[in-house]
Every structure is written in structure tokens, then in C-alpha cells.
Amino acid sequence: MAAPSRDDPWSVVDMINLSPPVDCTKPYDTSTLARKTILITGGASGFGAAFARHWAQYGAHLIIGDVNDRVREELVAELRGSPSATQDQTDQVALFRTAAASSPTGSIDAVVAGAGIVERGNQPNASSAGVFDLSVSLDTDDAAGPPPPPALKVLAVNFTGVTYTTHLALFYLTLSPGSARDRHLLLISSIACLSPLPGQTEYTVSKHGVMGLFRALRGTAWTTGAIRVNVLTPYFVDTTLLPKAALAPLAGGAKAELEDVVDAAMRLMADEGIRGRALLVGPRMRVVGVPCNGDDAVGEADGGFKFVEGEGGREGERRQAVWEVYGHDYERVEVFVWRYLSMLNLMRGLRGWLGLVRDLWGIYVTGWRRI
Numbered sequence: 533m534a535a536p537s538r539d540d541p542w543s544v545v546d547m548i549n550l551s552p553p554v555d556c557t558k559p560y561d562t563s564t565l566a567r568k569t570i571l572i573t574g575g576a577s578g579f580g581a582a583f584a585r586h587w588a589q590y591g592a593h594l595i596i597g598d599v600n601d602r603v604r605e606e607l608v609a610e611l612r613g614s615p616s617a618t619q620d621q622t623d624q625v626a627l628f629r630t631a632a633a634s635s636p637t638g639s640i641d642a643v644v645a646g647a648g649i650v651e652r653g654n655q656p657n658a659s660s661a662g663v664f665d666l667s668v669s670l671d672t673d674d675a676a677g678p679p680p681p682p683a684l685k686v687l688a689v690n691f692t693g694v695t696y697t698t699h700l701a702l703f704y705l706t707l708s709p710g711s712a713r714d715r716h717l718l719l720i721s722s723i724a725c726l727s728p729l730p731g732q733t734e735y736t737v738s739k740h741g742v743m744g745l746f747r748a749l750r751g752t753a754w755t756t757g758a759i760r761v762n763v764l765t766p767y768f769v770d771t772t773l774l775p776k777a778a779l780a781p782l783a784g785g786a787k788a789e790l791e792d793v794v795d796a797a798m799r800l801m802a803d804e805g806i807r808g809r810a811l812l813v814g815p816r817m818r819v820v821g822v823p824c825n826g827d828d829a830v831g832e833a834d835g836g837f838k839f840v841e842g843e844g845g846r847e848g849e850r851r852q853a854v855w856e857v858y859g860h861d862y863e864r865v866e867v868f869v870w871r872y873l874s875m876l877n878l879m880r881g882l883r884g885w886l887g888l889v890r891d892l893w894g895i896y897v898t899g900w901r902r903i
């Protein structure tokens with residue numbers, strides 16, 4: 533079967549305004565950051581704090597939401613030297629309202645849904661092994677009563693909380709005045725949405741959920757104010773999220789680097805042409821290439837080499853940490869998706885015509901109210 537392409541009649545990539553695959557070797561324009569008001573949930577530490585510190589250097593206005601008041605306030609105090617930063621509450625509606633109110637332009641341009649936790653032994657319903665939220669003790673039987681219900685806190689924060697953030701983002705981003713304004717929702721999933729993490733059942737479920745949110749939403753986000761929706765799926769990075777025991781199995785192996793996560797997020801945030809793409813950030817891998825022999829298609833960023841994994845010797849090598857995933861989702865769809873999206877497209881067109889008819893009716897029949 534031929535590889536799916538944008539010309540395939542079953543492709544909807546143009547209909548849903550999906551951008552082409554991301555070329556992570558291309559430089560991007562960072563000046564767009566200076567115009568943005570960015571709200572980051574879970575922004576007080578780890579990825580969120582690293583994004584905030586980085587984007588502040590480019591003049592972004594940042595609003596940090598986090599349940600950890602002390603760390604959040606420290607970060608906000610640190611960022612005050614840059615354009616501005618506002619602390620906020622755990623209440624998500626209040627967070628979004630505060631963000632809009634404190635924005636120099638009165639609007640929110642981008643939202644990063646970064647809040648997340650992992651399963652730890654100190655959660656209320658942890659098993660006697662003391663590790664996993666969903667597991668139960670084997671030292672008991674039903675005579676002593678059924679097991680208590682699971683806490684489901686990880687799902688509540690990582691999935692329900694992120695879904696609520698998404699809901700609010702779709703509303704508040706659309707409120708932004710100006711049709712040319714960039715509107716961006718950046719979701720943070722994990723390697724756990726591509727591969728199961730045994731022992732982190734709820735976490736794995738929650739991150740598959742975030743990826744499901746992204747994959748469905750990028751099919752319809754164009755209907756709500758042309759919002760760009762992108763997602764990151766990082767591998768293990770040493771942040772406060774992970775107990776040391778979680779990193780131990782990686783000893784002697786490689787983890788992902790925070791600066792690569794920041795770089796991937798920066799690309800998605802700054803390059804306003806990237807719509808509906810998912811980037812995996814993994815350990816830096818050696819990619820071997822062959823000389824391009826004057827091939828014009830090979831850009832300067834490639835240093836004169838075609839990088840074809842596994843082909844050729846050691847002539848051209850580069851380190852790559854960022855890879856696109858789920859890139860082909862909408863290149864060939866089945867009949868339900870095709871018809872549903874076509875119908876949305878038709879309704880959108882009809883709404884434009886209805887607006888025109890209503891305005892003409894107002895002008896010639898009922899008369900427009902003059903002010």
C-alpha cells in the first residue's frame with residue numbers, strides 16, 4: 533500500500549488545518565515570545581519552572597499556577613525582574629481570570645497544562661507493599677470487607693485536572709481579541725502514553741488519556757478560534773516529580789535532558805505555524821548520516837549530510853533527542869471521522885453565509901441600530 537499523503541482523498545489534514553511534520557533541525561523565530569501571555573499550570577517546579585525561566589528571557593508575560601505555594605512564590609519573586617509574573621491559586625477558574633486580568637493585552641495567548649503527579653506509596657489507599665494506588669493487599673480476604681475504593685488522585689490531577697484546564701483554555705484563548713493573534717494550548721503527556729510504565733498504572737492511564745485528548749482535539753480545535761494544540765511526550769527527566777527509586781532502574785542507561793524538553797516546548801510555543809503535532813523528547817541518540825553529494829534538499833542545518841538512520845558510515849552524525857509521534861493520524865481516516873469533520877466544515881461555511889444573510893436582513897428589512 534502506498535504511503536498515506538495529504539493528496540489522499542481520505543486525508544483530512546488540510547481540512548483540520550494540521551501543519552506538516554515538524555523539522556526539528558530548522559531554526560525558529562524566538563521573537564514571537566515577546567508578545568505572549570502564557571499561563572502554566574504546575575509551573576512552580578520542574579518543566580513548568582524551566583519553561584517560565586526560559587520564556588521570561590524572551591519577554592513573555594508568565595502566570596504560574598501551582599498547589600505548592602512556597603515554591604511558586606519563590607519563582608514568581610525570581611521572575612519579577614523580567615516583564616512580570618503573577619502567582620495564583622489552585623482554583624483553575626480563578627487562575628485563568630487572574631491571568632487575563634494581569635495580561636498586558638488583556639488576553640491569554642498560550643496555556644501549558646503541566647500539572648502532574650505520580651503514584652507514591654504514601655497515598656491513602658496504597659497497598660501493603662506501599663507503592664501503587666490501584667493494587668490491593670494480598671494479606672486480606674473478602675470476609676474482612678471489600679477493599680476501600682482507590683484514591684484515583686493521579687487520574688484526578690493528571691487527567692481530570694488537565695481536561696478541565698483544556699476546557700478553560702479553549703474558552704479563554706478564544707476570548708483573545710484580534711483575529712491574527714496566536715492561540716496555543718500545549719499539553720504535557722509522557723513516554724507513558726506511548727509505552728506502558730508497569731507499577732505506574734494510574735499514571736500510564738492518565739497520560740494515555742492526555743494523548744487521547746490531544747489526538748481528538750487536534751481534529752476539531754480549528755473550529756474554536758483557530759487554536760493550535762500541540763503535545764510533548766517526554767521520557768524520564770530528573771525533576772521533583774520522580775522519587776529517586778524511579779530513576780534507579782535507569783542507572784547505566786540514559787534519561788532525557790531538561791534542556792531538550794525546554795527546547796522542544798520553545799519550538800512549539802514560538803513557531804506559530806506548528807499546529808496539531810506531538811513531540812517525543814527522549815535521551816540524545818546518535819543518528820548516522822551519509823554525505824549529501826550536492827543534494828539541494830539538504831539544508832545547512834544538516835551540515836551537508838543526509839542523516840539516514842542506520843545507513844552509511846560515520847561521516848555525518850548528529851545527536852537527536854526530539855522525534856515526532858502520531859504524525860499520520862489524520863492522513864488517512866475511516867468513514868466516520870471523514871464524514872464528521874466534513875460536516876463540521878460544512879456547518880462552519882454555512883454559519884458564515886447565515887451571518888451574511890442576517891446582516892443583509894438587518895440592513896434592508898429591520899434596519900441596523902445606528903450608534
Ligand SMILES: NC(=O)c1ccc[n+]([C@@H]2O[C@H](COP(=O)([O-])OP(=O)(O)OC[C@H]3O[C@@H](n4cnc5c(N)ncnc54)[C@H](O)[C@@H]3O)[C@@H](O)[C@H]2O)c1
Nearest residue numbers: 574577578579598599600647648722766768769771772773
Ligand atoms: N519528569 C519526568 O520525567 C516527566 C516525564 C514525562 C512527563 N512528565 C510530565 O511533565 C509534567 C511536569 O512534571 P515535572 O517533571 O516538571 O514534575 P514536577 O513535580 O517538578 O512539577 C509538577 C508541578 O505540578 C504541581 N502540581 C501537582 N499537582 C497540582 C495540581 N493539582 N494543581 C496545580 N499544580 C499541581 C506540583 O506542585 C509541581 O510544582 C507532569 O505532567 C509530568 O507528568 C514528567
